[in-house]
Amino acid sequence: MSAETVYTIVNDLGALLLFTMILILAAGQIYRAIYAVAAQSLLIAIAGGVLALATGNVDLWVIAGVTLGVKAIVLPWVLHWVVRRMNVRREVEPVIPVAATLALAVMVVVMSFHLSASLGPVRQAITGNALPVGIALTLLGVLVMATRKTALHQMVGLFASENGIFFTAMAVTQGMPLIIEIGVILDVILAALVMAIMVLRVRSTVDADIASLDRLRG
């Protein structure tokens, strides 16, 4: 694969990643947000595969495989399981209207591209627009967490945010050292499990969404 082809593919994947992020931001039903974040993880696994082919870096294959297995399959499955256990039917309105969220998202994306442009050339062969896309995904994940008051939406936002970091790490530095990436993914799984347990625990004791508890103030 020529460097130019890879450059194009990474750019296209970046655009698709931003598209899945918009789906997450606009998702009314939690199921859609979960499918969107699973698709996003799948795209990142594909990006890892493409970069592995281009650079011949075996570690990247492993990272792509782990991303596919954990972030695209296991974590969405855990979220899905929690949703079924919680048995939520009613939808909770976001803190601010979806249209306003999307307008904010546009600003974040534009800002990310500006920020990266001011950086000058990062001295790597294959970057494409990975850096601005990565920054945008990370910040938009935070936006999801800030504008949604349900625990599962916040978890989806968190995973999207981590996806942005993984994408940046892959494209800018051809991945962090393998052992570190594995450690990071392990942390993500553990955090997700702990969060899932907390969500279910609150649901079973006080019948409320853990993210909507607000007695602690001042």
Next chain:
Amino acid sequence: MAETLLWILPLVPTVTALLMLTTRNRRILSTIDVGSSALLVALTLVLAREVEAGGPRSFGVLRVDDLGLVFLLLLVVLTLAVSIYTVGWLRQAVAVGNMKAESLHFYFALVHAFIATMVVTVLADNLGVLWIAMEGTTITSAVLVGFHGHRYGLEAAWKYIIVTTIGISFGLFGTVLVYAAAAAVQEGAGAMSWSAIMQVAPALDPSIVRIGFIFVMIGYGTKAGLAPMHLWLPDAHSQAPTPVSALLSGVLIKCALLGIIRFRTIAAAACGPAFTDEVLLVFGLISIVVATPFILAQRDLKRLLGYHSVEHVGIIALGLGFGGAVGTYGALLHVVNHGVTKALAFFAAGTAIARYGSRDMRAIRGLLAVAPIGATFLMLAALSLAGVPPFSIFVSELLVLRAGIGHGHWVAIAIFLVMVVVIFAGLLHHAGAMVFGEPRGAGRRAEAWSPLLAMMLLAAIMVLLGLTIPASVDGVLRRATEIVVG
């Protein structure tokens, strides 16, 4: 020898955590707890001696230098104090039903897993390992924050895990950017090792490192409790079981500061210290200012201590931001002083709360009459936190102040002084009202010996460091300062 100790140190609490799962007897659990913590202190002292004799050592992704040693010593001493305190605290908590006897082994296992992750954090040389261990502290301690299982505890735990995980993701992003800058200069696995990056730091691309440092500052700053990312801190510190509060406030937020200091040395070499100092200064001042009104208006005793941590982390950031040898030395000394004092304060507060059955400071009255020794420790801790001589915090605050005057940061000093005076008045008002006056709502019962012993240990260190800094401690702090200042 020292290399072996490097991997044994994190292994001790890990094995202890597993060992805890094998029994449910409270006495046996407490014995293992204290024994393991004492072993950790002994091993750390041996390691400190080795480092003093032969300089920094590394083993794989772990490395110990004098900077890490400052934090490691604080960690193990507080761990021992917490273990001793837990003996008596647990007996009382089980008796009144705050802790369930059948889940104690999980509690102890989690505490030691938490300690293991913190040990790795302070010993990590690889910046990726530093991050993984830091996120590990969040996961283990979040469960501990919600361990009581009531809705307030779970609310605090959720806020804690969500806010710090998202914050720490920013830290990972910053780590990736710094790694990218380092990988462009030097190839291979060394690109993530702090000591290797420091060798080539002046050659790193300054614009990337600058953005990376800002991300790290926000990320690890969240975990350190710097305002405005401190929102989780008062909740988590007030809802956690008291021994865990002491560890969170005394050690954990300091571990995050160590992460900031490590990145700061890289960033200062790559883009000049003026930039990093300014960032630290701004965050430090915001923290001090934001904490003040909450300290004055607070009614919940443990939340009060939580907001105090925000203030003191701000003072440490301020000391680092003023920079120079004096400011950095003051900041590092303040890390130790505040850690010891804050753990003492949480211990004293915890016993008072248990006695009155309330955390509302308006309900706690006349403590001196019902529990004279505990009340004395509470008053000592409050005086020290407020910055009264001859306690240790006075010394380090003075050093920070002197560094600020030396570098001519007049506005920052003015804000700092005003806030410290206001907090001084507010804190002594709160403490005086609790300690003196007519007791109500609690009878005079014998005070449990083990919490008093733990408080005695910490109070002794607090007074000692206020009167004089022993030559060996001074040596470690001086060499650590050299590492930071360069």
